[in-house]
Structures are given as structure tokens and as C-alpha cells.
Amino acid sequence: MRVEIVEIIRQVLRDVSSAGLEEPRIEESDWDDDPRMLSAMIYSTRDSTGQGVSVKADLPQAEQLVSVADQVQEWVIEENGPTNSNWPCCPWHPNNHPLAAQLIDDQGFWACPVLNTPVALIGELSVKD
Numbered sequence: 165m166r167v168e169i170v171e172i173i174r175q176v177l178r179d180v181s182s183a184g185l186e187e188p189r190i191e192e193s194d195w196d197d198d199p200r201m202l203s204a205m206i207y208s209t210r211d212s213t214g215q216g217v218s219v220k221a222d223l224p225q226a227e228q229l230v231s232v233a234d235q236v237q238e239w240v241i242e243e244n245g246p247t248n249s250n251w252p253c254c255p256w257h258p259n260n261h262p263l264a265a266q267l268i269d270d271q272g273f274w275a276c277p278v279l280n281t282p283v284a285l286i287g288e289l290s291v292k293d
């Protein structure tokens with residue numbers, strides 16, 4: 165079960181690396197005692213600050229992806245500080261807010277939270293255009 169969340173995290177990390185940002189180290193970890201939750205830790209390679217990532221095991225895959233993307237985004241923003249605090253950058257409002265992970269038509273998208281317009285599938289930000 166734990167391998168599954170690692171796969172989901174890796175999918176989100178494709179967007180992290182394509183943005184030129186440093187990817188975290190993923191560690192399988194059953195830190196969440198709830199057997200209905202899948203959990204893992206992501207660590208900065210610069211220091212040992214870790215953040216837990218968890219998702220309900222029985223959610224549809226697209227919903228898991230949106231939830232994990234949201235948590236990874238939190239880590240990236242925390243990790244990179246104010247300079248990269250708007251990852252992933254909204255193409256319409258690059259100075260105002262990052263894109264938000266949203267479920268649209270049963271698929272996980274990065275979307276502008278103001279226009280509610282999808283930009284790219286999660287994991288495929290670099291593939292757009």
C-alpha cells in the first residue's frame with residue numbers, strides 16, 4: 165500500500181523538477197496510524213526537515229493525486245521561501261497566486277483558483293503547449 169503513495173508523490177515531483185526546483189527525498193513511512201491512510205515522508209536534501217504526506221487509501225486515484233499535489237505544493241513553497249512561493253506559477257496571474265490542485269472531470273489538474281481554469285494535468289506541467 166505504501167508504495168502507492170510514493171508513486172503518486174513521484175507523479176507530482178515531475179512538475180517540481182521540470183520547474184527547476186529541487187525534489188525532496190521520499191521515505192516510505194507509516195507515520196499515520198490510521199490503517200485507512202497511506203502515508204510517507206518527504207525530506208529536503210539540504211537538511212533533515214521532513215513533512216508528512218498522507219492520503220485516504222480508498223479515494224479514487226485522481227482525488228488522491230489532487231490531495232498529494234496540494235501537500236507537495238505546501239512543502240515546495242515552504243522549502244523555497246518567498247522567491248518560489250507561487251509554484252506552480254499561474255500563467256495569468258504570475259505575481260498573485262500559485263496554481264491550485266483541483267479535481268476537474270475526474271482528473272487532477274493544476275488550475276487558476278480565480279478563473280477556475282485548468283492549466284495542465286498534474287505531473288504534466290512541462291508538457292503544456
Ligand SMILES: [Zn+2]
Binds near residue numbers: 255277278279
Ligand atoms: Zn490565476
